[in-house]
Amino acid sequence: MAVEAQRPAARPAEPARPRPKREREEEVLVWPDLVFIEFVAAVLFTITFLLLSVFINAPLLNHANQDVTPNPSKAPWYFLNLQELLLHMDKSWAGVLLPTVALAFFAVIPYLDRSRQAQGVWFGTKYAVRLTVIAAVYAVVVSAGLVIFDAGDRTHTESLTRWIPSCDTQAAHQGSPCLRDADPTKHEGIISVKDVSKRLQFSVPFPNIWGIHDKNLDWPGDLDHIPVPLNNVCGNIGSFHLWCDMHLNIPVIMSDQVIPLSTIAFLAVLIIYVLFRLGWVRTRRDVFLIMFTAVMASYLTLSMIGSFFRGQAQALIPPWDIKVDEG
Amino acid sequence: MAVTEDPGKPRNWSERIGVLQDRIYDKIFHNYVWQSIFRSGYPNTPRNQMLVVATNVFLHLHPTRLHRTHVKVTHTYCLGGLTFFMFLILTVTGVLLMFYYVPSVERAYQDIAELETNVKFGLLMRNMHRWTAHAMVILVFLHMMRVFYTGAYKPPREFNWVVGVILLVLTLVLSFTGYLLPWDQLALWAATIGLGIAGSAPYFGDETQLIVFGGFEIGPSTLLRFYTLHVIALPLLAAIFMAVHFWRIRRDGGMARPL
Numbered sequence: 001m002a003v004e005a006q007r008p009a010a011r012p013a014e015p016a017r018p019r020p021k022r023e024r025e026e027e028v029l030v031w032p033d034l035v036f037i038e039f040v041a042a043v044l045f046t047i048t049f050l051l052l053s054v055f056i057n058a059p060l061l062n063h064a065n066q067d068v069t070p071n072p073s074k075a076p077w078y079f080l081n082l083q084e085l086l087l088h089m090d091k092s093w094a095g096v097l098l099p100t101v102a103l104a105f106f107a108v109i110p111y112l113d114r115s116r117q118a119q120g121v122w123f124g125t126k127y128a129v130r131l132t133v134i135a136a137v138y139a140v141v142v143s144a145g146l147v148i149f150d151a152g153d154r155t156h157t158e159s160l161t162r163w164i165p166s167c168d169t170q171a172a173h174q175g176s177p178c179l180r181d182a183d184p185t186k187h188e189g190i191i192s193v194k195d196v197s198k199r200l201q202f203s204v205p206f207p208n209i210w211g212i213h214d215k216n217l218d219w220p221g222d223l224d225h226i227p228v229p230l231n232n233v234c235g236n237i238g239s240f241h242l243w244c245d246m247h248l249n250i251p252v253i254m255s256d257q258v259i260p261l262s263t264i265a266f267l268a269v270l271i272i273y274v275l276f277r278l279g280w281v282r283t284r285r286d287v288f289l290i291m292f293t294a295v296m297a298s299y300l301t302l303s304m305i306g307s308f309f310r311g312q313a314q315a316l317i318p319p320w321d322i323k324v325d326e327g
Numbered sequence: 328m329a330v331t332e333d334p335g336k337p338r339n340w341s342e343r344i345g346v347l348q349d350r351i352y353d354k355i356f357h358n359y360v361w362q363s364i365f366r367s368g369y370p371n372t373p374r375n376q377m378l379v380v381a382t383n384v385f386l387h388l389h390p391t392r393l394h395r396t397h398v399k400v401t402h403t404y405c406l407g408g409l410t411f412f413m414f415l416i417l418t419v420t421g422v423l424l425m426f427y428y429v430p431s432v433e434r435a436y437q438d439i440a441e442l443e444t445n446v447k448f449g450l451l452m453r454n455m456h457r458w459t460a461h462a463m464v465i466l467v468f469l470h471m472m473r474v475f476y477t478g479a480y481k482p483p484r485e486f487n488w489v490v491g492v493i494l495l496v497l498t499l500v501l502s503f504t505g506y507l508l509p510w511d512q513l514a515l516w517a518a519t520i521g522l523g524i525a526g527s528a529p530y531f532g533d534e535t536q537l538i539v540f541g542g543f544e545i546g547p548s549t550l551l552r553f554y555t556l557h558v559i560a561l562p563l564l565a566a567i568f569m570a571v572h573f574w575r576i577r578r579d580g581g582m583a584r585p586l
Contacts, residue, residue, distance in 0.1 A: 027392040031376040034389060034398055041405040042412050049416070049462065053454030060443065063436045064515035066544070073516035075524075076506050078464050078499055083520055092532075095524035107492045109475075110485035119478035120396075120583040132476070285478070292475055296468075326512065 062326065071312045071325040080306030081299050087314055088150050088193065089260035102295055109292070113284045127280040128289060135290040138271050139297035146263070147305055151316035152191040161189030167201050173216040177202040193259050197224075197251035220251035268294065388573050390581060397582050402477070406470035410498075411569065413463035420456040421558065428508070430554035432547045435510035460502050467498045479583035487575040490568055497565045504557040507550060518545045518553075 028034075075083045085094035118124025123132065152158035166187045167178040180199045181187055190196075197220055206217035217223075226248045234244035272290055275281045281290070311317040312325060337343040355361065356369060367378035377391040396402060427442045427449065429435065442449035471491060474480055480488035507518045522540050526532040533543075541548030576582070 024392075026395050028395055028398055029373060029376045029392050030380050030389045031370050031386070031391075034393065035380075035386065037398065037400060038405065038408055041409060045409060045412060045462075046416070049455055049459050050451075052458050053451050056454065056458070057443075057450065058454050058457035059511075059513055060439060060509055061512040064432075064510045064512055064545075066515070068512070070512055070516055073520065075517050075520040076503060077461075079503065079521070079524075082524060086524070091524070091527035092529045094527075096528040103492060103496065106471075106495075107489050110480040110482070110488045114482055114485075116481050116586055117478075119481045120585045122402075122477050124478050124585070128476075289476075296472065 068326075072310055072314055072322075074306065074310070077303055077307055081302035084147070084302040084306040084310070088146070090256040093257060093261065102299075105291070105295070109288050113288050115283065115285060117283070118285055125283060125285055125289070127282070127286065131275060131280055131286055131289050132293050134275065135271065135293035136297040139294040140301045142267050143298040143301045144305065147302070147316065150192045152189065154316050158189035158191045162187065164189060172214070173203040173218060174201040175203060194255050196255035196259060197249075198255075200251075220249075223250040224252065226250060388577075390577065393581060394584060396584070403473060403582070404469075406466055406473050410463055410466040410470050413459045413466060414565070414569070416459045417456060417463065418562065420452045420459070421562075423452045424456060425558060430508065430550050432510065432550060435508065435550060439509045439511075456505075460505060464498055464502050467495050471495060477583065481583065484575075484579045484583065487572060487579060490572045490575065494565065494568050494572060497561060497568065501557065501561045501565065504553040504561065507545070507553045508557065510550060515545055518549065522549075 074080060082095055082099060085098065088094070118128070123129045148155045149157045152161075165176075165178045166184070167174055167180040169180075169184070178201055179188070179190070179195065180201055190200075201219060203216040203218040205215060206212050208215060212222060228246040228248060231244065231246045268291065271294070272281065272287055275286075275290065281287060305316075308319040308322075309316055311322040337346050365379075366382050368375045370376040370379040380386045380389055380391045424442070427446055428438045439453070442453060444450075474488065474491065503517075503521060507514045518540075522536060522543075522545060525535040525539055526543075528535050536543055539552070541552045
C-alpha cells in the first residue's frame with residue numbers, strides 16, 4: 001500500500017488500466033456478512049434436527065443381556081469398516097494397526113506435501129478433479145471386488161480357481177498344490193484367502209533337517225509351528241510377556257497378513273503408477289490426492305458393505321435378505 | 328449515544344410516535360446497565376460492526392473483516408462451524424439427559440425407558456442427541472475432506488491439520504462411548520465388538536481392555552468408565568483441542584487463500 005504511493009505519478013504513455021484492487025477493498029465485514037450466514041446455517045440445522053427428532057425415534061432395543069447374542073451383531077456404522085476388515089485379515093491389523101496407519105498417514109500429509117501451490121481453492125492442481133474421481137471409483141470397485149472375492153462360496157468367485165485339483169486324502173504328501181475338500185463329492189475352488197492356510201496343501205522335497213523327518217516339506221503341516229530363535233528365553237517387562245514360547249504359523253501369517261496387506265499395497269501403488277505414467281500425477285499433492293481419496297472411498301465402501309450386505313454370521317447377502325435374530 | 332439534540336415539538340401523530348420510538352430505543356439500549364454489558368453501539372456502522380465482533384467473547388473467534396471469497400458458502404459449506412454447532416447442541420441435550428440418567432447396570436436401561444415415556448420432551452432430547460451425534464461424525468469427515476480438497480492443510484497450517492485429525496479421533500471415541508450408555512442389546516454388542524478390536528492390539532491388547540473397558544468383558548465398570556469418558560473427560564479434551572484449533576486458524580493467517 002505504501003509502496004504504491006511511492007511510484008512515479010505520471011506515466012502518460014501507458015493506456016489507462018483499472019487500478020488493481022487493494023487487499024482491504026476485497027474484504028468484507030464479518031458482521032453482518034459472515035455472522036448472518038452462520039446464523040442461517042445454525043437455524044437450518046436446528047430446525048432440521050428438531051423435525052428429524054420429532055418424527056424418527058432413536059433405537060432402544062431390549063435390555064442388555066450377555067447370554068443373548070444378536071445375529072448379526074454390528075458395531076456403529078463408522079466402525080463397521082473395521083469390523084468388515086476383521087473378516088478378511090488378521091484382527092490386530094484390521095482393528096488396530098491399519099486404522100492407526102491410516103490416521104498417521106492423515107497426520108503426516110502436510111509435512112510431506114509442503115508446497116504452497118493449490119491452496120485455498122477447490123481441486124487446485126491441473127488434473128485434480130480427474131484424479132479424485134478416478135481414485136474414488138477405483139477404490140470403490142477394488143474394495144467391493146476384494147470383498148466379493150473373499151466370499152467365494154456365495155458370490156461364486158470360487159469357480160475361478162476350481163481348476164486347482166482336490167487333495168488326495170490317502171496320500172502322505174500332496175506334491176503339487178491342491179485344495180482339501182470337506183465334502184469329497186463336491187470340489188470347490190478358493191472360497192476366501194483364509195483357504196491358503198486352511199485348505200491349500202502342497203509339499204516339496206526337502207532334506208531331513210530343521211525338524212523335517214520325511215524328506216518332504218509339507219504346507220501347512222510342517223510350517224504352522226515354527227519356533228522363533230531363542231524362544232526358550234522368557235522374560236517379563238512389567239506385565240508384558242516377551243519372546244516366551246513364541247511360535248510362528250507361517251501359513252496363517254501368509255493368508256491373514258502377507259496376502260491381504262500386500263494386495264492392498266500393490267493395488268495402491270498400481271493406481272498411482274498408472275496415473276503417473278499417464279502424465280496426470282505431476283506433484284506430490286497429486287499423489288496424496290489419490291491416496292486420501294482412496295482411503296476415504298474405501299472407508300465408506302466397507303462401511304456400506306458392513307451396514308447393508310452383512311447378514312447372519314456376517315455372510316455376504318443382499319440388503320433385502322438381512323434378517324436380524326435378536327436372540 | 329443518547330439523543331441530545333432537541334428535535335423540536337412534534338407536529339403530527341406520526342412524529343409523536345417517532346419521538347416515542349426514539350425514547351423507548353434510548354431507554355433500552357442507552358441505559359447504564361445495557362452499556363455495561365454491550366460496550367459497542369448497535370452494529371449499524373462499520374466501526375460498530377467491527378467493535379461488536381472484536382469485543383464479544385463468542386464473536387471474537389472471528390476476525391473483524393475477511394476476504395470476499397471466504398464468505399462464499401461454496402468455499403467451506405460451513406462444515407467446520409456446523410461441526411462445532413453440533414457439539415454445542417450435544418452439550419445442551421447431553422446435560423439434560425444427565426439429569427435423568429444413572430450409569431449403573433441396574434438403572435441405566437430403565438432410566439432411558441422412563442426418560443422416553445415419563446419425562447416431558449425426554450424422547451425429543453434423546454432423539455436430538457442421537458441424530459446430532461451421527462451428524463457430527465459425518466460433518467467432521469466432510470469438513471476434513473473440504474480442508475483436504477481445498478489444500479488448506481498446507482504451510483503454515485500443518486499443525487492445525489494434525490489437531491483436526493486428533494479431533495476426528497476424539498469425535499469417533501465420544502460417539503462410541505455414548506453408544507453403550509442406553510445399556511440395550513445394540514449398545515452391549517457394539518461395545519463387545521469394540522472390546523474385541525481393542526483386545527487385538529499387539530502386545531497391549533489386555534492392557535487396553537483393562538484400562539479402557541475396565542475388564543475383559545462389558546460390565547458395570549465399562550458402563551461407568553464410558554459414562555465418565557463420555558460426559559466429562561472426552562468433551563473437556565475435545566473442547567481444549569477445539570480451542571487450539573480455532574485459535575490456530577487465526578494465528579496461521581485465517582483461511583487458506585490462493586497464492
